[in-house]
Amino acid sequence: MRIPSLFILAALVLPAYAASQPAIEVTFETKTAADNTAVPASTRAIRTLGFREMGIGPALYIYSGTAAPAYSPRGEANVSRPASHYIAAKAEDTGAALYYVLSEETPNVLQFGALADSTADGKSTRTPNTPAHDNTTAFNDALDFGKGVFVPAGRYWIAGTLRILVDGTSLYGQGPGGADQGGTELIFGPGTSDCIQLGDGESQLRWGKITRMALSPRLRTGGNAIFAHFNYQLVLAELRINSPYNGIRLFRGIGFMLKDIVMSGIRAGDGTADGPREIGYGIKFAGAPELYDKNTGKKVKRDTHVLYLENISFGSAKVETDPTNWTVGLWCAENAASVNGATIKNQNVRHGVYITRAPDVDPADRLLVPDGYRLVPAALTASNGKTYRYGSSSYPAEPGTIPIDNGHFQDLTLFYLGGDFLGGEYIYNDCGSGIAIYNPHFMRTYQGNAVYMGADAKDMSVYGGQVIGAYKHGFDMNGERWHISGVQIYRHSLDAANRRAHAGKYSAIHVGSASIGGDIVNCKIGNEPPGTTNRAGNTVRFGVDIEKGARSTWVQGNRFDGCIDANVNNQAGEESKAGGNLMGPTGGK
Numbered sequence: 001m002r003i004p005s006l007f008i009l010a011a012l013v014l015p016a017y018a019a020s021q022p023a024i025e026v027t028f029e030t031k032t033a034a035d036n037t038a039v040p041a042s043t044r045a046i047r048t049l050g051f052r053e054m055g056i057g058p059a060l061y062i063y064s065g066t067a068a069p070a071y072s073p074r075g076e077a078n079v080s081r082p083a084s085h086y087i088a089a090k091a092e093d094t095g096a097a098l099y100y101v102l103s104e105e106t107p108n109v110l111q112f113g114a115l116a117d118s119t120a121d122g123k124s125t126r127t128p129n130t131p132a133h134d135n136t137t138a139f140n141d142a143l144d145f146g147k148g149v150f151v152p153a154g155r156y157w158i159a160g161t162l163r164i165l166v167d168g169t170s171l172y173g174q175g176p177g178g179a180d181q182g183g184t185e186l187i188f189g190p191g192t193s194d195c196i197q198l199g200d201g202e203s204q205l206r207w208g209k210i211t212r213m214a215l216s217p218r219l220r221t222g223g224n225a226i227f228a229h230f231n232y233q234l235v236l237a238e239l240r241i242n243s244p245y246n247g248i249r250l251f252r253g254i255g256f257m258l259k260d261i262v263m264s265g266i267r268a269g270d271g272t273a274d275g276p277r278e279i280g281y282g283i284k285f286a287g288a289p290e291l292y293d294k295n296t297g298k299k300v301k302r303d304t305h306v307l308y309l310e311n312i313s314f315g316s317a318k319v320e321t322d323p324t325n326w327t328v329g330l331w332c333a334e335n336a337a338s339v340n341g342a343t344i345k346n347q348n349v350r351h352g353v354y355i356t357r358a359p360d361v362d363p364a365d366r367l368l369v370p371d372g373y374r375l376v377p378a379a380l381t382a383s384n385g386k387t388y389r390y391g392s393s394s395y396p397a398e399p400g401t402i403p404i405d406n407g408h409f410q411d412l413t414l415f416y417l418g419g420d421f422l423g424g425e426y427i428y429n430d431c432g433s434g435i436a437i438y439n440p441h442f443m444r445t446y447q448g449n450a451v452y453m454g455a456d457a458k459d460m461s462v463y464g465g466q467v468i469g470a471y472k473h474g475f476d477m478n479g480e481r482w483h484i485s486g487v488q489i490y491r492h493s494l495d496a497a498n499r500r501a502h503a504g505k506y507s508a509i510h511v512g513s514a515s516i517g518g519d520i521v522n523c524k525i526g527n528e529p530p531g532t533t534n535r536a537g538n539t540v541r542f543g544v545d546i547e548k549g550a551r552s553t554w555v556q557g558n559r560f561d562g563c564i565d566a567n568v569n570n571q572a573g574e575e576s577k578a579g580g581n582l583m584g585p586t587g588g589k
Contacts, residue, residue, distance in 0.1 A: 022042060023042055023043075023044040024040060024042055024043055024044065025043070025044065025045040025046070025047055026039050026040070026043050026045070026046050026047070027046075027047045027048075027049065028046065028047070028048050028049070029048070029049050029050065029053075029054050030048055030049065030050045030051060030052055030053060030054065031048045031050070031051050031052075031057070031059070031087060031111075032051070032052055033048075034046055034048055034061075034087045034089060035083075035087055035088055035089070036088060036089070036090070037089055037090075038089065038090050038091065038092040038095075039089045039090075039091070039092060039098065040091075040092055041091040041092065041093055041094065041096070041098070043063065043089070043098065043100075044062070044063045045060060045061065045062050045063065045100065045103075046060075046061045046087050046089065046100045047059070047060050047061075048060075048061070048087075051110060051111060051112065051113045051114075052113060052115075056110055056115065057108065057110030057111045057112070057113065057114070058111075059102055059103075059104065059108075059111040060102075060103045060104075061086065061087045061100035061101060061102055061103060062100060062101055062103045063098065063099070063100050064086065064099045064100060064101040065099055066096060066097050066098065066099070067097070067099065068081070068086075068088070068099060069081050069085070069086050069099055069101050081101070081145075082141050082144060082145075084112045084113065084137075084138070084141040084145075085101060085102055085141065085144075085145050086099050086100060086101045086102065087099070087100040102145065106147070106148040106149070106150060107142050107145050107148075107149055107150070108142075108149075108150045108151075108152065109135070109138055109139055109142045109149060109150070109151050109152075109156075110152060111142070112138040112139070112141040112142045112145070113135075113137070113138040113141075114133075114135045114138035114139060114142070114151075114156060115132075115133040115135065115138075115156075116152065116153070116154025116155055116156050116179070117132050117133050117154075117155075117157075118132035118133075118155045118156060118157035118187050119132065119155070120155070120187065120216070121187075122157050122187060122189060122219070125155075131157070132157035132187075133157060134157060134158070134159040134160075134189075135156045135157060135158055136158050136159050136160035136161070136162065139151075139156075139158065139162050140162060140163055143162065143163065143164055143165075143166070143169055143171065144165070144166065147166075147168045147169055147170065148169075148170045148172065149169065149170065149171050149172070150172060150173075151171065151172065151173040151174070151184045151186075151213060152173075152174055152184065153173070153174040153175070153179065153182050153183055153184055154179055154184065154185070155178075155179035155185045155187060156184075156185070156186050156187065157187050157189065158186050158187065158188050158189065158195070159188075159189040159191075160189075160191075160193070161193045161194055161195065161196070161197055162186075162195065162196045162197070163196075163197050163198075163200075164196070164197070164198045164199070164205065164208050164210075165199065165200055165205065167205060167206040167207055167208075168206065168207045168208075169208055169209075170208070170209040170210070170211070171196075171209070171210045171211075171213075172209070172210070172211045172212050172213070173211075173212045173213030173214075174212065174213075175212055175213070175238075176212060176213055176214045176238050176239055176240040176262075177214065177240070178214045178240070183212075183213065183214060184212065184213040184214065185213065185214040185215075185216060186213060186214070186215050186216065187216045187219075188215070188216065188217040188219065188220055189219055189220075190219045190220065190221070191219075191220055191221070191222070191223070192220065192221055192222025192223055192245075193220075193222070193223045194223040194224045194225075194226070194227040194249075195215060195217045195220065195223065195224070195225050195226065195244075196210065196215070196225065196226045196227070197226075197227050197229065198210075198226070198227070198228045198229065198231055198234060199228060199229040199230045199231050199253075200229065200230075201229040201230050201252075201367070202230075203230070204230050204231070204232050204253065205228075205229075205230065205231050205232065205234075206231075206232040206233060207232070207233050207234075208228075208231060208234050208235070209234070209235040209236075209237075210226065210235075210236050210237075210239065211235070211236070211237045211238050211239070212237075212238045212239075213238075213239060213240075214239070214240040214241075214242065215239065215240070215241045215242070215244070216241075216242045216243065217241070217242075217243065217244045217245065218242060218243030218244075218265070218267075220244070220245045221245060222245055223245060223246070224244065224245070224246045224247065224248060224249045225241045225244040225245075225246070225247050225248060225263075226241075226247070226248045226249070227248075227249045227251070228248070228249065228250050228251065228253065228256070229251050229252065229253075229367075230251070230252045230253050231250075231252075231253040231255075231256065232253055232254055232255055233254075233255040233256075233257075234250075234253070234255070234256050234257070235257045235258075235259075236248065236256075236257070236258045236259075236261065237257070237258070237259040237260055237261070238259070238260045238261075239260070239261045239262075240261075240262045240263075241261065241262070241263040241264075242264060242265060243264070243265035243266075243267060243317065244263065244265075244266055244267070245266075245267055245268050245280070246266065246268045246280055246281055246284070247263050247266055247281060247282040247283055247284075247314075248261075248263075248282070248283045248284070249281075249283075249284045250283065250284065250285045250286075250304060250307065251284075251286065251287070251288070251304065251367065252287055252288060252303070252304055253304060253305075254304070254305040254306050255305075255306050256285075256306065256307045256308070257308045258283070258307070258308070258309050258310075258312060259308075259309070259310045259311060259312075260310070260311045261311070261312050261313070262313045263282045263312075263313065263314050263315065264313075264314075264315040265315060265316070265317040266280050266281070266282055266314065266315065266316050266317060266327045266349070267280065267317045267327075268280025268281070268327065269281075269316070269318070269324075269325060269326035269327035269328070269350065270324050270326055271323070271324060271326040272323055272324065273323040273447060276326035276350075277326070278326065279326050279327075279328060279331065279354070280316070280326060280327040280328070281327065281328050281329075281330075281331040281354075282312075282314035282327075282328070282329045282330065282331075282349070283309075283312070283314075283329070283330050283331065284331045284333070285304060285307050285330070285331065285332050285333070285336050285339060286304060286331070286332070286333035286334065286335060286336045286358060286409075287303040287304035287333075287334070287335030287336045288303075288335060288367065288368050303335050303336065303337065303407070304335065304336040304337075305336070305337050305338050306337075306338045307338070307339045307340070307341075308339075308340050308341060309330070309339065309340070309341030309342070309344060309414075310341060310342050310343060311342075311343045312329075312330075312341070312343070312344050312345070313344075313345045313346075313347075314329035314330075314344075314345070314346045314347070314349055314352075315346075315347045315348050315349065316347075316348040316349045316350070318348065319348060320348050320349075320421040320422055320423040320444075320445075320446045320447075321423070321446050321447075322423070323423075323447065325348070325349070325350050325423045326350050327348075327349045327350055328349055328350055328351040328352070328353075328354035328428075329344070329346040329349050329351070329352045329353065329354075330344065330352070330353045330354065331354045331356070332353070332354070332355045332356075332409045332412060332432065333355075333356055333357065333358045333359075333409060334356075334357055334358035334407055334408055334409055334431070335358055335407050335409075336409050337409065337410045337411050338410075338411045338412075339411065339412040339413070339414075340412075340413045340414075341413075341414050341415070342414070342415040342416060343415070343416050344414055344416070344417045344418070345418055345419045346417075346418075346419035346422060346426065347419050347420055347421055347422075348421055348422070348423075349422060349423065350422070350423040350424045350447075351422070351423075351424045351425050351426070351427075351428040351448075352417060352419060352422060352425070352426040352427060353412070353414070353417065353426065353427045353428070353429075354428050355409050355412070355427075355428065355429045355430055355431065355432035355435070355457070356409075356428075356430045356431065357408075357430065357431055361375060363375050373400050373401060374400060374401055375401070376390060376398070376401045376403055377390070377403070378390050378403040379395075380394075380395045382394065390403040391403075408431050408432060408433060408456075409431070409432040409433075410432060410433045410434045411433075411434040412432065412434065412435045412436070413435075413436045413437075413438075414436075414437050414438070414440075415438045415439060416438070416439050416440065416441070416465075417437055417440045417441075417442075418440060418441035418442065418443070419441075419442075419443065420443040420444055421443075421444050421446070422442075422444065422445045422446065422448075423445070423446055423447045423448070424445065424447050424448035424449075425445065425448045425449050425450060425451060425452045426440065426442040426445070426450050426451060427450075427451045427452065428448075428452050429451075429452065429453045429454060429457045429460060429479070430454040430456065430457065431454060431456040431457055432457055432460075433457065433458040433459045433460075434458075434459050435457070435459065435460040435461070436460075436461045436462075436463070437461070437462045437463070437465075438463045438464060438465075439463070439464045439465045440462060440464075440465035440466070440467070440487075441465055441466050442465070442466065442467045442468065442470070443466075443468050443469060444468070444469040444470075445469070445470050445471045445472075446471050447471055448471060448472055449470055449471070449472045449473040449474065449475065449476040449510075450467045450470040450473075450474050450475065450489075451467070451474070451475045451476070451477075452476045452478075453475075453476070453477045453478055453479040453482060454478055454479060455478045455479060455512070455514040456479070457478075457479035457480070458479055458480045458481055459480075459481045459482070460477075460479060460481075460482045460483075461482065461483040461484075461485070462475075462483070462484050462485070462487060463483075463485050463486055463487075464485070464486045464487060465486075465487055465488070466487070466488045466489075467487060467488070467489045467490075467508075468488075468490060468491050469491055470489075470506070472505075472506045473506050473507050473508070473509065473510040474489040474507075474508045474509060474540075475489070475508070475509045475510065476510045476512065477509065477510065477511050477512065477515055477518055478511075478512035478513075478514045478515050479514070479515065479516075480515075480516045480517060481516070481517045481518075482515075482517070482518045482519070483518070483519045483521075484509065484518075484519065484520050484521070484523060485519070485521050485522055485523070486521075486522045486523065487523045487524075488523070488524040489508040489509065489523060489524070489525050489526075490508070490524065490525070490526055490527050491527065504539070504541045504564050504565065505539075505541060506539075506540060506541065507540050507541055507542040507543065507544065507545040507569075508525045508526060508540045508542070508543050508544065508563070509523075509525070509543070509544045509545070510545050510547075511544065511545065511546040511547060511550045511553050511572075511576075512547055512550065513547040513548060513549030513550055514549070514550075515547075515550040515551070515553065516550075516551045516552060517551070517552045517553075518550075518552070518553045518554070519553075519554045519556075520544060520553070520554070520555045520556075520558060521554070521555075521556050521557050521558065522557045522558065523558045523559070524558070524559045524561075525543040525544070525558055525559065525560050525561070525563070525567075526540060526543050526560050526561045526562045526563045526567070526584065527561045527562030527563075527584075539564070540563050540564065541563070541564050541565050541569075542563055542564075542565055542566050542567070542568065542569040543558075543560040543563040543566070543567040543568060544558075544567070544568045544569070544570075544578075545569045545571075546568070546569065546570045546571055546572045546576050547571055547572065548571040548572055548573075549572065550571075550572045550575065550576060551572070551575045551576075552575060552576070553572065553575070553576035553577070554576070554577050554578075555568055555576070555577070555578040555579075555581065556577075556578070556579050556580045556581065557580050557581065558581045558582070559581070559582040559584065560581060560582065560583050560584050561584030561585070562584065562585065562586070562587075563586050564586065564587060565586065566586060567581070567583050567584070567586060568581070
């Protein structure tokens with residue numbers, strides 16, 4: 001329905017056929033009513049009081065010409081705008097086409113037909129016992145239109161995938177508290193696809209941002225809450241992510257900032273006490289193997305670099321004592337580098353920080369092996385018995401091939417990594433290098449060590465903080481060049497039953513036979529000193545247990561108290577040294 005209005009807009013330029021008429025603004029109840037409707041030829045603006053109904057999505061549309069408006073996303077040639085971006089009207093006297101484009105540079109999803117009418121389980125609050133309105137198209141139309149897309153408070157049902165594909169696009173709400181607390185909440189329907197995808201993987205997406213909303217993907221049985229594919233300087237902030245299948249996947253690109261994110265009820269992950277069948281994650285930070293261009297043979301870098309984290313919390317849907325719980329907080333895999341962060345908390349997950357090799361390259365995985373590429377061995381053994389690396393003159397790179405070769409993860413620095421009730425390790429470092437943790441607080445593990453360093457890992461340091469209530473060893477160190485300084489390690493197995501069962505089995509710090517160049521300095525090991533509050537019987541067999549074969553371990557300036565068999569058990573002989581330590585009583589007292 002058209003509502004009469006005669007606002008003069010004299011400053012606007014008129015087309016020739018309307019030059020003698022005063023410019024006016026016309027008002028309609030809805031955008032739907034305005035589309036394909038005749039208006040005075042001198043109409044310079046159309047105001048709508050709603051998109052489908054009055055009061056929901058009011059907007060102002062400005063005259064753009066007699067041809068369908070075009071725009072240039074990402075610098076491409078002009079393409080036609082979706083019809084949701086404009087009103088197509090016609091002149092009353094001549095029937096000529098008149099087009100009016102939404103004027104806001106920062107659009108509101110309601111202006112594209114979104115409705116915040118969903119309950120937590122996807123039912124409509126407007127029409128009982130019917131599905132809520134699917135907002136997938138409305139949101140994607142809005143994201144395609146503007147650089148900043150506002151989502152007002154309310155609960156929105158999303159059946160499909162939201163896609164951010166234009167540089168500089170922001171999706172922001174009215175707060176992460178959820179609809180019941182006056183915030184913005186997106187409820188995602190059943191399926192296995194990602195909830196929000198940033199980038200198409202072909203062109204680098206720059207300066208994307210999602211902030212100030214709650215995401216609820218609990219009905220999904222696959223995919224990620226957020227998947228960033230080939231991004232540059234992405235910001236995710238002030239988000240609450242409830243019960244995702246997997247949380248956030250960062251794949252290829254450089255410069256990711258994640259801040260003030262609470263993620264609970266992560267549901268993927270399955271396995272046994274011996275290992276995973278599937279790994280679920282809060283954040284997965286990993287790259288892809290390098291490729292060779294199918295036409296030129298030139299190497300294409302596909303790594304992932306630079307992640308900054310601040311105030312991030314992870315929680316699993318399974319309890320920490322469940323051996324099938326293979327959900328991890330932060331998963332860093334090969335072909336990725338440089339993570340820095342502060343205040344990372346984990347609860348109920350298997351591992352807090354999980355640093356591993358990349359999984360085997362599946363030639364059917366389009367993310368890892370796009371069309372036109374094939375797998376080749378990373379090295380070739382010739383008839384003369386010599387081995388040649390892929391890309392060398394004796395084993396030249398062929399166009400369209402990819403070597404089965406990955407670079408180890410490197411460079412992670414975290415300030416205050418903590419939590420409570422973990423199934424496995426707070427840090428599980430299988431093969432990473434350049435790992436530094438400052439002031440950790442590791443409280444209670446129920447199936448593993450507090451910290452594990454594998455034989456292929458290098459250059460790892462832990463400074464300050466506490467390790468309390470480890471299920472097995474406080475530290476199990478098997479790599480090359482590591483340093484533990486100023487850490488309090490005591491009261492293994494806080495659970496009374498576990499404490500009795502574990503008495504004399506594990507050590508505060510275990511040094512494996514493959515270890516090379518480890519330092520243990522200025523630590524408090526074993527039990528709280530005599531006379532302090534909460535002093536309890538110790539369970540560790542040795543304060544430091546150094547296996548035969550370990551090389552160049554230095555133990556100095558530490559305080560030991562209450563270890564059962566010995567404070568330091570050095571089976572490596574002269575290869576390891578201990579000196580200047582304060583040796584308290586043994587016997588578990």
